[in-house]
Amino acid sequence: MSHQPSPDSATFPVDRPTSLAAKWWLDDACIVDIDHFVKTLSGVKAKGVRPDLIGSIITHYACKWIPELAGESPPPVATDHQSPKQSATTSWLKKRFFIETIVSVLPPEKEAVPCTFVLRLLKTAHMVGVDSNYREELEKRVAWRLDQATLKELMIPSFSHVRGTLLDVELMLRLVKRFVEMDLEGLRSGAGMFKVAMLVDAYLAEVAVDLELALPEFMELAGAVPAQARASDDGLYRAIDTYLKTHVNMTKQERMMLCKLIDSQKLSTEASIHASQNERLPVRSVIQVLFSEQAKLQSHIDMSRSFNTSKSLILGMDPHDWCHHSSRDIMTLQQMEIKKLKENMTRLERQCHLMQMQIGKLSEKKKRFFSWKKLAMSTSLRGMSMEERGEDQSFDSCSIGKQTPLKGKPGRCKTPKTWRQSKS
Incomplete structure (x- = not known):
């Protein structure tokens, strides 16, 4: 030994x-x-x-x-020179x-x-x-360096017999809140908050498929990260879309409340196109996405117009003002800018066309809804008028649809032949 x-x-x-x-x-x-x-x-x-x-x-x-x-x-258990197997306890x-x-x-x-x-x-x-004191110490150490963690290691199962979720969402929430508190107190650098926000969005996308995850827990974890920490809301939109796809029995109010977490102005073009065609989102959220994309398109158009104006001013300047630049360099820069503008305009026109199609679809659905509603109301009123006519038919002979007025005397009804003979 x-x-x-x-x-x-x-x-x-x-x-x-x-x-x-x-x-x-x-x-x-x-x-x-x-x-x-x-x-x-x-x-x-x-x-x-x-x-x-x-x-x-x-x-x-x-x-x-x-x-x-x-x-x-764990390595396989050796059989030689070993004491009897230990119990699980x-x-x-x-x-x-x-x-x-x-x-x-x-x-x-x-x-x-x-x-x-x-x-x-x-x-x-x-x-x-x-013991809880040791777990508290470990959680403090993890929260201190949460921006260096990986998604795989953060997916800790829930070992509690009370909770029904597969992953320990409460533990993840505690870690994120502690990291945010340390960041606000200046104990951590602000750059790590962007990494933590990306980790939270990826974690939400993974845990969203759990049917036992309640909506308040999902929203609390999504809102634990400050809004300014997300440079883009694409990851959050993906997580919310996954949650909506899994939890199909959500009410309209719950879906609207969940979609309020998304900032439509922070969505990329691809995510905005997907959201405009997503039937799981509320109509109000889709309209907000479309308006945001339209505002972005308008800002791009204004920028291109201002660039064209500044370019025309530069071309109208005296050549002696920029004689220190060679004509070849100036022509190359102009050609590059013109090419870039053409590409941007083509892309913007394509986006505008897609948004117009989506707006047309929404307006068509709205018109179809109101037309069906109007048709149903007119049908009910028509049925009531027919009943009233049936009641008054025996008293007013002029209400019969087959009788025609006399020639030259509009408004008078032709008297039945039998009634005329009985009078004479």
Whole structure:
């Protein structure tokens, strides 16, 4: 059996690279027991080793004994020279104690451990049910570096028996809110907020297919990110469209409330065209998208007109004012600008044609709706008049449709022949 060195005799190669140094040192020390590892790590910290090296030691040690933390499947169980198999409860308790011990020895510097490793620690901590204080510490560390996280690692399953969703949406909401608070307090750089907004939109698109996800939870997570953090609402529109496609029993008010989260002015041309043809969106949202695209088109046309005006002014200037430019360069620039303007005008005309078609379809649907409504009202009134005529038919002979007025005397009814004879 190899001899385990004491904490005082453990020496760490400070000059070596981080990952190689941690691997070489742990393999050389042959640290197996978690208590002995904690004592040895305390001795290394006392010697003033950098926090990132301490983090590499902890990461390598934890991944060595829990392969899930390294993103690998657990190794097959060996059969030789091994004690009898442990029960599931014993293994679960040992893993929980191991996670709590690892969290307790993490360096206070939040950048010392990779965000991916902390997310895997957090996932395992939720799975084995560690104490809430340790989970709180892990959530703080993840929220601090949420902009460096990946979507795959953020998709942590919900291990609660109370909730019915597949993913832990409440955990994601807590992480986003903490990151936003730190960003507003100036603890984080503002550039990371754009990455977090993209992560949230991608996460919403994944969780939107869950039928158990309630609308308030979806809207709360979508609104947790400030509106100015989204440079484009294409990702949010995709997530909302997926939610509408999955939850088909939503009411009109719920769909309108959900679509208010989308800023139609932040949609790209492709997303606007898709939204204008999307039957799942409310009519008001479609009209807003069409008006926004029309406003963008008008602004592009105004810009092109102003450019043409400025170009004509430049061409009308005295050649001596810009004689320092060669004629070949000026002609090349003009040709490039003319080509670019032609391409923009072609694209804008195509977009305008598509929007006109969509507006025509909407107006046609509206006309068809009102025409059917008018027809139904006229039919009901016509039925009432026929009943009234049937009631008065025996009293007024002039109401009979087959009788014709006399020639030259409009307004008078021809008297029946039998009635005329009886009078004489």
